[in-house]
Amino acid sequence: MAIISRGFRGRRPEVDPSRLPPGQYVAHDFPVLSAGPTPRIPLDEWTFAITGVIDEPRSWTWEEFNALPSDTVTLDIHCVTKWSKLDTTWTGVSVDTLLDGVETEATHIMASSYGGYTTNLPLADVLGGRAWVATGYENEPLHPEHGGPARLLVPHLYFWKSAKWVRGIELLAQDQRGFWERNGYHDYGDPWREQRYWGD
């Protein structure tokens, strides 16, 4: 039974409430959350690699990556720090495209980033048109503060799963915990079930 806060009215969202997961509010700016300094990544040294449980690891240079077919998608994002941002437009390569033709026994992935960040996800959650490696935001190159040159984009999970400055995906035969997942945050992170922290 929640405690009623005397005199608290709150600000009701001016959007369809069904688009807002529990405990979230609509942000109009784009707050930044990261655990350390923004890494510097020269594009001529940038690569994206798929490794782990895969017969032939794959990797792309920046130029090669940008030659892959890309999607432009408009969707809502939800940060564990309570803000949600609706109707954001991203350009990126679908993870389905990156894993096209790969046969693997993997059940999970670990996304890893320049700067050392990691986050884990079930493999199924990055397939089926639900995840991208995004290089553009609102029709501009993705700004470094928001994860540029490239970040993972998995909008159906809390946004820490959408690893900034991503450099690769490791295919895992079993689940392992990433950075925030070791530091008190939920292993899966479904905003609609409010899976923010350990034990949620």
Place this chain on the structure above:
Amino acid sequence: MDWLAARVISKRDETPRVRSIVFECPMWGGGHMAGQHVDIRLTAEDGYQAQRSYSIASAPEDDHLTLTVERLEDGEVSPYLFDELAPGDELEMRGPIGRHFAWTHETGGPLLMIAGGSGVVPFRAMLRHRETHDVDTPAKLLYSARTVEDVIYREELGRAEDAEGVEVILVLTRAQPEGWRGFGRRVDAEILSEVTWAPAAKPKTYVCGPTGFVESVANCLVDLGHDPASIKTERFGPTG
């Protein structure tokens, strides 16, 4: 993680826009780490709820849990906490949260804390925690505020310097009192190289404040040769 009832014991003014709120939370197990935060949840009479995160301002050894809240003009939650919430009122809280931006006396040092505005809150917890354990870890707080009236915990930070090994360096960016001999501009590479330890000292560095401040300070530190992995950041936007 469960929501717990927390009752307001007292409130005090820190600055014209910032108040500290002291809570009694019987179910709170204690044992947080300095630098961690809590989520609070407010519920309106019709069931509408809003949640926000606040850094814990008290040390784990303190008798009560204290939060320090900056009133954001267009905020949804902070004006309620600042204006309406009164001693005796209850709200819901859960935590402690976040095991990354945290310091314990066992983490060691030197401890370098760099704050912009209300980003100083977790560092009060770290300084109090350090003092309780009477450790000789050198600690520096570089704290950027607009004016001297905007300095949160002004008296307490003055006293903190009495402890052996603690140094507090204030930076006033907008206006300086007459006779001010400290820094009077935004924190830049020159200030950082003058007052912080050299990279070779391998300080444990924590930077907390508005996004632009944290981004700029962290970039300068990396330029000065500090290991990016030694710098922990906590950024906040005007999120109400």
